[in-house]
């Protein structure tokens with residue numbers, strides 16, 4: 001009996017699909033797609049190398065719309081020509097027994113003008129993004145909103161055709177969906193904005209479309225997850241944890257297979273709360289009360305932390321940077337070799353770790369993001 005056994009217990013999702021353990025790989029952009037928006041060979045190798053790490057493998061975010069491309073070399077869903085390579089990526093992600101999930105994404109005002117249709121940025125209202133304060137997006141028309149909702153559906157159809165086991169709606173990290181939820185970014189007074197109920201209409205319409213397309217082209221085994229940021233971090237008037245709990249209720253009413261809480265530190269407490277207050281994960285877990293599985297992420301490097309996350313109320317623990325730094329993490333934990341876990345990037349090991357060139361260059365150059373083992 002190993003102290004980490006809880007991590008290796010299977011989990012059954014609400015649609016009956018069984019995950020082989022309680023570990024997930026967090027979605028991580030690679031900036032390494034081909035220049036035409038297809039998945040690159042380097043990315044396929046990167047996914048294959050990590051295929052044994054977890055029961056649920058969530059991909060980098062894929063752009064659902066030409067109006068929402070947000071990263072250099074982000075792969076795209078809105079062209080049938082990308083399908084053969086998407087299929088190879090799904091196969092690589094599934095090759096170790098994990099369920100492969102495609103994270104579907106629209107950048108909103110966080111997109112890059114140079115990459116978007118007609119060089120335009122789109123959001124709920126003409127409020128600049130957090131990261132580009134001088135870039136003012138257009139407030140989307142009803143017709144533009146309806147089109148983007150349909151594009152999420154098209155991305156689901158592509159995911160099914162490529163052989164993914166499911167999709168994750170990216171409703172976190174200040175991208176378009178979160179921009180609709182946030183009263184800071186959404187200043188509308190129509191059916192898409194104003195009250196919380198109206199601000200939730202866009203994410204809920206996306207979920208309804210995703211579920212309708214999954215039902216039409218897939219079957220009950222298709223997994224639909226939703227990733228959210230539990231609080232708006234940079235603007236007091238955005239939304240808070242209570243608003244998020246209402247969003248979760250509405251997601252559950254419409255049918256969802258997991259909720260994924262995006263955080264930098266999985267043991268964070270709500271903004272402004274006492275030091276010994278229950279964590280955000282604990283609060284959400286109590287609220288959900290076992291009705292759908294909950295994924296926690298953020299700062300997990302050692303199995304003790306992962307087990308503590310389960311004890312706190314999460315059903316699955318996602319590894320982000322740790323999955324890049326040590327693709328053999330789970331094997332080491334299962335086999336009692338935790339002293340061999342690598343919690344820093346060794347600058348000589350890019351090829352051993354199978355990390356695409358552009359991803360490697362970004363994570364080794366951006367200071368303070370990944371721990372680096374210095375060369376002797």
Ligand SMILES: Cc1cc2nc3c(=O)[nH]c(=O)nc-3n(C[C@H](O)[C@H](O)[C@H](O)COP(=O)(O)O)c2cc1C
Pocket residue numbers: 026027028029030059060061103170172173227262263264297298299300318319320321322363
């Ligand atoms: C290289 C990199 C790329 C990321 N790309 C995405 C992404 O495409 N979608 C997303 O929802 N989060 C993305 N994230 C956030 C991670 O999913 C995760 O929430 C975050 O890194 C915290 O987990 P960690 O401490 O285990 O790394 C990215 C993180 C990293 C390190």
